[in-house]
Amino acid sequence: DAKTTQPTSMDCAEGRAANLPCNHSTISGNEYVYWYRQIHSQGPQYIIHGLKNNETNEMASLIITEDRKSSTLILPHATLRDTAVYYCIVRLTTDSWGKLQFGAGTQVVVTP
Amino acid sequence: EAGVAQSPRYKIIEKRQSVAFWCNPISGHATLYWYQQILGQGPKLLIQFQNNGVVDDSQLPKDRFSAERLKGVDSTLKIQPAKLEDSAVYLCASSLEGAGGQFFGPGTRLTVL
Numbered sequence: 001d002a003k004t005t006q007p008t009s010m011d012c013a014e015g016r017a018a019n020l021p022c023n024h025s026t027i028s029g030n031e032y033v034y035w036y037r038q039i040h041s042q043g044p045q046y047i048i049h050g051l052k053n054n055e056t057n058e059m060a061s062l063i064i065t066e067d068r069k070s071s072t073l074i075l076p077h078a079t080l081r082d083t084a085v086y087y088c089i090v091r092l093t094t095d096s097w098g099k100l101q102f103g104a105g106t107q108v109v110v111t112p
Numbered sequence: 113e114a115g116v117a118q119s120p121r122y123k124i125i126e127k128r129q130s131v132a133f134w135c136n137p138i139s140g141h142a143t144l145y146w147y148q149q150i151l152g153q154g155p156k157l158l159i160q161f162q163n164n165g166v167v168d169d170s171q172l173p174k175d176r177f178s179a180e181r182l183k184g185v186d187s188t189l190k191i192q193p194a195k196l197e198d199s200a201v202y203l204c205a206s207s208l209e210g211a212g213g214q215f216f217g218p219g220t221r222l223t224v225l
Contacts, residue, residue, distance in 0.1 A: 034213070043116075043203050044155065046213030087154060099168060100214060102154030 004088045009107040012082075018075040020106055022088030025069045032091050033064060034100065035073045037084040044087065044102075047073065078110045114138065116217035118204050124223045130192035133220045137185070137206030143167075145214060146179055146189050147203040155203055161187065162209075194224045 005023040012018040024033065034049040048055055048062045050071075055062045061074040075082055087105040117136040125131050137144050142163050147155035158177065160168040163184040172179070176195070181187040191198055201221050205214040 036213075043205070043216030043219050044214075046215060049213065099157060099160065102156070104154055 004090060004103055006086075006088050006103065006106045008104070009109070012075075012078045012108060012110050014080060014110055014112050015077055018078040018082065018108060018110070020073040020075075020086050020088075020108065021070065022072070023070045024088070024090050027068050027090050028092075029068075030092060033062065033068075033071050034089045034091055035060070035062065036087045036089065036100075036102075037082075038087070038105070039081075039084040047086075049091075080110050080112065082108065083110045084108060116204055116206055116215055118202075118217035118220055120220055121218065122221050122223075124225065125194055126225050127196055128193040130190065131194055131222065132188050132190045133202050133204075133222075135187045135189070135204030135217060137187070137204070138215055141206035141208055141215070142184070143207045143209065143214075144181055144187050145205040145207075146187070147205065147216075149201045149203055149219070151200070158189070191222075194222075196224050198222060199224045 032049050032051050035047040036044040037047055038044045047059050048057055050062045050064055052064055052068055064071045085105040085107050087102050089100050116138055119134050123131055144161045146158045148158050149155040158172045159179045161181040164181045177191055179189045201219040203216055203219045205216045207214040
């Protein structure tokens with residue numbers, strides 16, 4: 001599986017958009033980009049995933065560059081409850097059993 | 113829809129004792145996963161089941177860890193004997209087949225003294 005690179009930490013002001021970058025320069029054509037987050041003392045929570053098109057759901061938007069070597073997760077209006085560790089993961093689509101490999105993630109702190 | 117259930121939430125044991133964790137996945141989810149998360153690190157996959165068969169247990173320390181999923185629903189993870197380095201949160205997750213997301217339970221925090 002391709003590896004990802006994320007900043008160790010980020011701060012964001014409440015009510016502003018939070019833009020979380022992720023580099024996956026060795027991603028291959030059959031690998032999806034997934035985002036999860038983990039709030040303190042809870043299990044990870046699935047946010048969104050995409051292959052090459054931008055995706056949006058009720059939680060966030062995922063922007064994938066045309067060359068697929070990087071992506072950005074956008075939380076449109078950050079709240080204090082969005083404080084968490086955010087994980088960017090690439091996953092083989094040929095791996096039909098859904099294996100995920102978590103890195104260290106980005107610690108996002110939303111401040112009032 | 114009920115989420116992934118795990119028990120117990122917390123467990124404290126002494127080294128060389130045994131311990132077992134239980135997981136009930138989301139109804140209808142064929143795939144079940146056990147992860148180990150050491151403090152400050154991301155979760156690491158220990159074992160993955162498809163129905164009641166093992167798909168991937170390459171990172172399971174088989175000399176002390178075992179897991180089963182009877183009837184393709186509930187699952188148990190056992191450690192015998194426990195070591196100090198087994199102190200971690202043990203997470204269970206489940207998913208449908210395909211490219212969809214995995215859904216995680218709250219985890220069991222294990223402390224080995």
